[in-house]
Structure formats: C-alpha cells, structure tokens
Amino acid sequence: xxxxxxxxxxxxxxxxxxxxxxxxxxxxxxxxxxxxxxxxxxxxxxxxxxxxxxxxxxxxxxxxxxxxxxxxxxxxxxxxxxxxxxxxxxxxxxxxxxxxxxxxxxxxxxxxxxxxxxxxxxxxxxxxxxxxxxxxxxxxxxxxxxxxxxxxxxxxxxxxxxxxxxxxxxxxxxxxxxxxxxxxxxxxxxxxxxxxxxxxxxxxxxxxxxxxxxxxxxxxxxxxxxxxxxx
Amino acid sequence: xxxxxxxxxxxxxxxxxxxxxxxxxxxxxxxxxxxxxxxxxxxxxxxxxxxxxxxxxxxxxxxxxxxxxxxxxxxxxxxxxxxxxxxxxxxxxxxxxxxxxxxxxxxxxxxxxxxxxxxxxxxxxxxxxxxxxxxxxxxxxxxxxxxxxxxxxxxxxxxxxxxxxxxxxxxxxxxxxxxxxxxxxxxxxxxxxxxxxxxxxxxxxxxxxxxxxxxxxxxxxxxxxxxxxxx
Numbered sequence: 036x037x038x039x040x041x042x043x044x045x046x047x048x049x050x051x052x053x054x055x056x057x058x059x060x061x062x063x064x065x066x067x068x069x070x071x072x073x074x075x076x077x078x079x080x081x082x083x084x085x086x087x088x089x090x091x092x093x094x095x096x097x098x099x100x101x102x103x104x105x106x107x108x109x110x111x112x113x114x115x116x117x118x119x120x121x122x123x124x125x126x127x128x129x130x131x132x133x134x135x136x137x138x139x140x141x142x143x144x145x146x147x148x149x150x151x152x153x154x155x156x157x158x159x160x161x162x163x164x165x166x167x168x169x170x171x172x173x174x175x176x177x178x179x180x181x182x183x184x185x186x187x188x189x190x191x192x193x194x195x196x197x198x199x200x201x202x203x204x205x206x207x208x209x210x211x212x213x214x215x216x217x218x219x220x221x222x223x224x225x226x227x228x229x230x231x232x233x234x235x236x237x238x239x240x241x242x243x244x245x246x247x248x249x250x251x252x253x254x255x256x257x258x259x260x261x262x263x264x265x266x
Numbered sequence: 267x268x269x270x271x272x273x274x275x276x277x278x279x280x281x282x283x284x285x286x287x288x289x290x291x292x293x294x295x296x297x298x299x300x301x302x303x304x305x306x307x308x309x310x311x312x313x314x315x316x317x318x319x320x321x322x323x324x325x326x327x328x329x330x331x332x333x334x335x336x337x338x339x340x341x342x343x344x345x346x347x348x349x350x351x352x353x354x355x356x357x358x359x360x361x362x363x364x365x366x367x368x369x370x371x372x373x374x375x376x377x378x379x380x381x382x383x384x385x386x387x388x389x390x391x392x393x394x395x396x397x398x399x400x401x402x403x404x405x406x407x408x409x410x411x412x413x414x415x416x417x418x419x420x421x422x423x424x425x426x427x428x429x430x431x432x433x434x435x436x437x438x439x440x441x442x443x444x445x446x447x448x449x450x451x452x453x454x455x456x457x458x459x460x461x462x463x464x465x466x467x468x469x470x471x472x473x474x475x476x477x478x479x480x481x482x483x484x485x486x487x488x489x490x491x492x493x494x495x496x497x
Contacts, residue, residue: 122359124359125356125357125358125359125360126356126357126359126360127356127443127444127445127446128353128355128356128357128360128363128443128444128446128448128450129356129357129359129360129363130444131439131441131442131443131444131445131448131450132359132360132363132364132367132442132443132444132450133363134435134438134439134444135367135431135432135435135439135442135443135450136363136366136367138431138434138435138438139370139431139435142430142431142434143430143431199373199374200366200369200370200373200374201366203369203373204365204366204369204370207365207369208362208365208366210362211362211363211366212358212359212362212363212366213358213359213361213362213363213365214358214362215358215359217359217362219359219362219363219366
C-alpha cells in the first residue's frame with residue numbers, strides 16, 4: 036500500500052506541482068495510493084521523511100517499508116521497483132532525456148509560470164499557510180504578490196515564449212514522449228495542472244497544441260486529473 | 267556505401283550544424299561515409315534531393331539506392347535501417363523525447379547561438395557564398411553582420427541564459443541522454459560544434475559542465491569531431 040503526502044489547498048485543491056508528477060506516475064504504473072494533504076508550512080507533519088518538501092511516498096509491502104521523497108527520486112524508485120508495469124522512461128536513454136527535461140522544466144518553465152499564477156494561487160492555499168506563502172514567494176519574486184498581479188500581462192508574454200517550442204513539438208507529435216504519454220508528459224503536465232488548479236486565467240488558446248495536449252492528459256486514467264477541485 | 271552532402275567552408279571547415287547531427291549519428295552506428303562538401307548557395311548541386319538544404323545522404327546497397335534529406339529524417343532512417351547497431355533513440359519514448367529536444371534546439375538554442383558567431387562565421391565560409399550568406403543571415407538578424415558583431419556581448423549573455431538548464435543537467439549526469447551519448451547529445455553538439463568551427467570566441471569557461479561535456483564529445487570515435495579544421 037502506497038501513501039502520498041502532498042500539499043493541502045483550500046477546498047481540497049491538490050495544487051502541488053511536483054506531487055502531480057508522482058500522482059501521474061503512480062497512475063501510469065497502475066498503482067493505488069492514499070493521499071495525505073498537508074499545509075505547506077507544516078514541516079512537522081513531514082519531518083519523518085528527513086526533508087521539508089512534498090511529494091513523499093511511503094511504500095509498505097511484504098513487511099518492508101520504504102520512504103522516498105523528491106519527485107525525481109520517486110519516479111526512479113517506481114520505475115525500478117515496478118519494472119514489470121508500464122515504463123515511465125523506456126530505458127536508459129529515455130531516463131537520461133527525462134532528467135534533462137525535468138531540469139529544463141524546473142529551472143525555466145516553472146519560474147516562468149509562477150509569476151503568472153502566484154497571486155491567484157495565494158487565494159486558494161490553506162488559510163494557515165498565508166503568512167508562510169507570502170514570505171517564500173515574495174522572496175522568490177522580489178516583489179509583493181500584489182505587484183506580481185500587476186505584472187501578469189508581461190509574465191504571460193514571457194511564458195508564451197518559453198512554451199513556444201512545446202507548442203511546436205505538440206503540433207507535430209501528440210505527446211512530449213512521442214505517440215504515448217510517459218514521464219516527460221507528466222513533468223510538463225505538473226506545471227500546467229498547477230496553473231489550472233491555482234488560477235482561473237486561461238493560459239492557452241483553445242486552438243493551441245498545448246491546449247489539445249492538456250485535454251488528452253486530462254482524459255487519461257478515466258479523467259483522473261480532470262476531476263479535481265480547480266480554480 | 268553512404269554519401270553525405272554537407273556545407274563547404276573555407277579551408278575545408280565542415281561548419282554545417284545539421285550535418286554534424288548526421289555525422290555523429292553515422293559514427294554512433296559505426297557506418298562509414300564519403301563527404302561531398304557543397305557551397306551553401308549552390309542549390310543545383312543538391313537539386314537531386316528534392317530540397318534546398320543539407321544534410322542529405324544517399325545509401326546505396328544491395329541494388330537499392332535511397333536518398334534522404336533533413337537531419338531528423340536521416341536519424342529516423344538510420345535507426346530503422348540499422349536497427350541491429352547501437353541505438354540512437356533507445357526506443358519509442360527516447361525517440362519522442364529526441365524530437366522534443368530537437369525542436370527546442372532548433373527554435374531556441376540555434377537562434378540564440380547564431381548572433382554570437384555569425385560575423386565570425388562569415389569570414390570562414392566558401393568565398394562563393396559571401397553574397398548569399400549576407401542576404402540570408404542579415405534577413406534573419408534584421409541587421410548587418412557588422413551590427414551583429416557589435417551586439418555580441420549582449421547575445422552571449424542571452425545565450426548563457428538559454429544554456430543554463432543544460433549546464434545544470436550536465437553537472438549531474440555526463441550526457442544529455444544519461445550515462446552514454448545518444449542522439450540528444452548529437453543535437454546539442456551540432457550547435458556547439460558549429461560555434462567551435464565558426465568562431466574563435468570561447469563560448470564556455472573551462473570549468474563549465476558544458477565545456478567538460480564538449481571535451482567528452484570531442485573524444486568520441488577516436489577524436490572524430492576534434493580533428494577537423496576549426497576557427
């Protein structure tokens with residue numbers, strides 16, 4: 036039995052971007068799990084993991100319990116431990132590419148998405164997180180959340196440029212990983228789903244390849260990612 | 267027997283970026299080839315291919331001759347035709363990721379590298395190409411080559427930012443494709459090698475993960491890519 040710790044949003048909104056990588060990976064592998072949502076500021080609740088961030092999974096079976104934290108390490112663990120189930124990486128080259136893509140997503144795409152949605156997200160976090168959230172994200176942004184909201188139009192332009200190669204890719208193949216979704220798609224989706232849950236703004240136009248790809252992602256696993264509380 | 271059409275530079279400099287993808291892929295597969303360098307402006311020399319750009323390969327064996335153009339299509343062809351040799355993609359997911367990475371490289375990295383090296387490259391092309399080159403690249407740049415040279419410091423700053431996620435990736439794994447080089451590495455290398463042949467400028471610092479990766483790439487296949495005329 037697998038337990039997942041993820042972030043607790045207002046009204047049950049499961050907004051943790053990195054946890055979506057893990058959740059889609061678990062569905063890809065056909066693995067069930069129990070979710071434990073915790074406020075972002077409640078570090079005591081996840082101290083058992085040895086770290087300060089979600090996602091964390093606990094995998095208890097056959098008398099052995101493993102705790103793994105960090106979405107990348109969890110993906111590596113699931114791929115190795117459940118190697119008889121559908122592959123996340125498709126072998127060594129696919130895993131290497133996934134790491135490369137993960138690094139781009141974390142260092143380029145996620146910081147470009149954040150200023151677009153952060154002020155909206157603030158209104159949808161657990162109320163106990165408000166002071167902590169403001170401190171963390173205003174430090175990152177070097178501005179107040181209110182100033183960030185004023186700069187959204189410019190942030191959206193920048194985000195569009197960052198996403199342009201993904202629009203071009205998904206115009207010509209249905210998924211980041213080719214003809215079928217795999218871990219690369221879950222990396223990109225995690226950031227797009229974060230935006231969908233955090234903000235009522237339209238990030239895409241309806242004719243965008245990224246919009247159509249997101250629809251395909253939301254349809255996966257019986258609408259697993261579609262049927263959650265969103266902005 | 268395989269024949270490759272690529273660009274002809276001054277003093278035999280093999281500067282075509284896209285052709286380096288094909289050449290590294292051929293070496294990866296352990297395939298020999300004969301090179302036919304052609305000036306960029308000599309479209310008649312490659313009209314047989316049905317297109318206007320290199321690389322083009324002709325693969326003649328067992329009474330059958332195939333002509334393939336476009337580096338991506340050539341990689342697909344080599345992977346399928348020579349499937350018993352070392353893999354370029356490592357399967358469907360790796361191929362999907364390679365296409366995604368190829369799209370990023372062509373639409374983001376290559377246009378960021380170009381203004382850094384284009385004025386230097388102009389001095390190293392075949393003399394018969396000078397007017398054509400100026401027309402094509404000044405159109406792309408929307409400036410003269412001389413103006414582009416003045417803007418090199420700013421172009422280098424921009425390039426550094428674009429390359430940052432690759433620096434971070436290659437700090438933590440030796441190749442774009444993981445533990446061993448594969449087609450993703452040849453995509454990135456093609457643009458780095460283009461710069462190395464076109465320009466005497468140092469694009470990297472000696473301690474950069476990208477510099478160390480480039481050294482590993484230049485060592486491959488008995489220094490295949492190292493031992494060519496460079497800037």
